[in-house]
Amino acid sequence: MLDLASLKELLAQPQKIVITTHHKPDGDAMGSSLGLYNYLVQLGHHAKVIAPTDYPDFLSWMPGNEEVIIYTENTEEAALLVAEAAIIFCLDFNHLSRINQLGELVGASKAYKVMIDHHLEPQDFDDYRCWNINACATAQLVYGFIINELGYKEYINKDVASCLYAGILTDSASFRLPNTTAEVHRIVADLIDAGAVNWRIHDLIYNSSSENRLRFLGYCLANKLEILPEYNTAIIYVSKADIQQFNVNTGDTEGIVNYALSIASIRLAAFIVERKDMVKLSLRSKGEFPANEICKKYFSGGGHRNASGGQSNKSLDEVVAEFKSILPEYKKLLIQ
Template sequence: MLDTGALIDLLSQPQKIVITTHHKPDGDALGSSLGLYNYLIQLGHHARVIAPSDYPDFLTWMPGNEEVLVFPETKEEALALIENASLIFCLDFNSLDRINDMAGPVRESAAKKIMIDHHLDPADFDDYRHWNINACATAQLVYDFIANVLGHKVYINKDVATSLYTGIMTDSASFRLPNTTSDVHRVVADLIDAGAVNWRIHELVYNSASENRIRLLGHCLSNCLEVLHEFNTAVIVLRKQDLAAFDVKTGDTEGIVNYALSITSIRLAAFIVERDGQVKMSLRSKGEFPANEICKLYFNGGGHRNAAGGQSTDGIDQVVEQFKSVLPKYKKLLIQ
């Protein structure tokens, strides 16, 4: 394992660095990656971000996005960068299976692996870890890593700040989740002072939907929403024919589960979607309800207490019934 001093020594000289994050990157995944990228290039490092898959169009405006490699589309170049890297930063994931086809090449690379993450139960693949499950976003930890671990707050310029603000904003549900502490707001204030234009970032992320995405949302709320009042739970089920009917693109289903959670008295919301030969599940909860426990125990997933995800190879009807069958075990927590 690297200690902090050894890592600082490494970063004092130009390195060949790969930054990667989880499959289907969200705002925190890409924001933390580009925030770190925009910091590292100021120090003369040769750095590239490699995403394991595509990501939503509403994130492609971020500074440095033009330098991101999407692994399935640039496989040869990406593999060469991974093989020749001296450092690989692994952001917003805690196990190599979260980067899909990149897992083997990253594991086999001689590069030192640095994990920066806030998810539970990290796997033992890294050489250095900056990890805190109480952080509201990996972008918050990247800020802490740059400003406090490395002592380089002066390098948090407008591009770094814009990317990190995006990550914190999206993973905190626009600063609404319980882990949005006073410390988080102090970090955000620093980022605004460094040049992040908060209102503009909100516009670019939340007010840039396609017509199809808005019509899909209407369909989900009108035709796909079921409220289970006896369990204070709401479920939205989206089938593959729905995806085809609304020409769904990556990111179009982002945040739909939160509309179900916004219903008065609802403590648990599920968004269950059939895609790519699998059924994916996103859970959101209020208060102390452990959404991550349900995903971990029953749906091959995990996450945070109030925001978690899982998946299954069973049919979508079977997955929906399995989810409903779990609810009685949590009835006391759901109706309190």
């Protein structure tokens, strides 16, 4: 393992650094990664962000986005960067399977690996760990890592602050989740003081939908929403044909599950989508209901108590039926 003193000593001199995050990165994944990137380059490090896959266009405004390497599109360049790296920062994931084929390269690399994450049950592949499941976002942990462990708060400039703000904004569901503590709001205030324009970031992320996405959302709510009142549960499920009909792009399905959860009586919501090679599930819940337990136990996934995901190799109809069959097991929790 790497202790803090040794890590700080390493970072005292310019290093070749790779920052990576989970596949299909969301706002926290890219916000934390580019926030750390913009911090490290100010210190003279040769840093690169490698995303395992593409990510939504509404995140492309972030400072440093033009420098991001997408592994599936630049495999050789990404492999060379990983091979030459002295340090690899692993952000917003804690298991190498979450970065797909890139995980094999990272696992085999001789670089020091630093994990910064807030998900349950981390895999033991890292040399230094900044991990807290109570954090509302990995971007929050990156802020703390910079302030409390690396120092140099003066390097949290507008670019760093804007990216970290975006990460906290999105993973806290716009500051609505229970883990959005007073400390989180103090961090957000610091980021605004450092130059993050809060209303503008919100606009860039949430008010940049394409016409197709809005029509797809309307289609889902009008035609694909099923309410199971006896379980206070709502399901939206869409097929590959639905995806093709509306020309759905990466990020267009993000947040749709929250519309189902917004119904007053609903305690558990599921968005189930048929992709090319498997069926994906996104679960959201209210209060103490353990959505992550369902994903872990039945759908090869996991996540947070109120926000989790899973997958299955079964057909869409089979997955929907299986999900419904699980609900009686949780009825007491769902109707209390």
